[in-house]
Amino acid sequence: MPVRSWFPTLIYSEPLQPAGLDCFNTELADECRRLRQFDAAGRRWSAKNYPGGYTSYASMNELHRFSSTFTDLERKLLRHARAFARALDLDLRGRTVRMSDCWVNIMPPMAAHSLHLHPLSFISGTYYVSTPRGCPGLKFEDPRLDRFMAAPPKLASARAARLTHVTYPAEAGRVILFESWLRHEVAANQVADERISISFNFQWV
Ligand SMILES: [Fe+2]
Incomplete structure (x- = not known):
């Protein structure tokens, strides 16, 4: 075959750990709901910027520093971030990978999260705590989409890796990692x- 593939876009998807996820997720879900109750500033910000939903993105976005449950999660996620960095052939010597x-x-119901990326970091991701059957997945966009000038459409039989979007199902207990520049939505x-x-987000600092 004279054609080779270059400049791949890598996405990592793996269970957080082999066992004990139900118990850990119950604890996390309780803590997430308590946080929503407690975080009035976050609820106000969400009402404006995350219609119908709640996010602590603008109010409490360093949870790994304040909660032992989240510190535990940070430790577990760091292992996955390092594995992903290895798959990306990144040279991490000389600085530290840090959440x-x-x-x-x-x-x-009806809350959505529009297309965005994660500035000021190199690896970003999501961990799924509670995912009722039929809830939306994480949809990624081909980073070259804005350069597909006058391109014909893809065949109905096109290979999945050739399409312009891919959606990873949201599955409780699963970690999804991507390079922070990759745009995504829910x-x-x-x-x-x-x-x-x-x-x-993970930084290399
Ligand atoms: Fe995101």
Whole structure:
């Protein structure tokens, strides 16, 4: 085959740990809901910027520094971030990989999260705490989409890795990591129950 693939976009998806996830997620879900009750500033910010949902993104975004449950999560996620960095062939010598931000997202019915990326970090991701059946996944966009000038459409039979979007299902207990420049979104939650996730950024500093 004369054609080779270059400049791949890598996405990491793996269970947080082999066992004990139900118990850990119950603890995390309780803490996320308590945080929403406690965080009046976050609820106000969410009412304006995250319609129908709650995020601590603008109010309490260093949860790994203040809660032992989240510190525990940070430790578990760091192992995955390092594995992803190895897959990316990154040379991490000379500085430290460190979680810079960690925040909660609660999406009740109809809450959505529009297209965005995560500035000021190199690896970002989400950990799924509670994912009612049928809740929306995490949709990624081909980073070259704005350069596809006058491109014909893809065949109905196109290979998944050739398409311009890919959606990873939200699955409680699973970690998804991506390079922070990769744009992504979450469609509106169409089911009756709340979808809970924790998002985070890693810096190399
Ligand atoms: Fe995000």
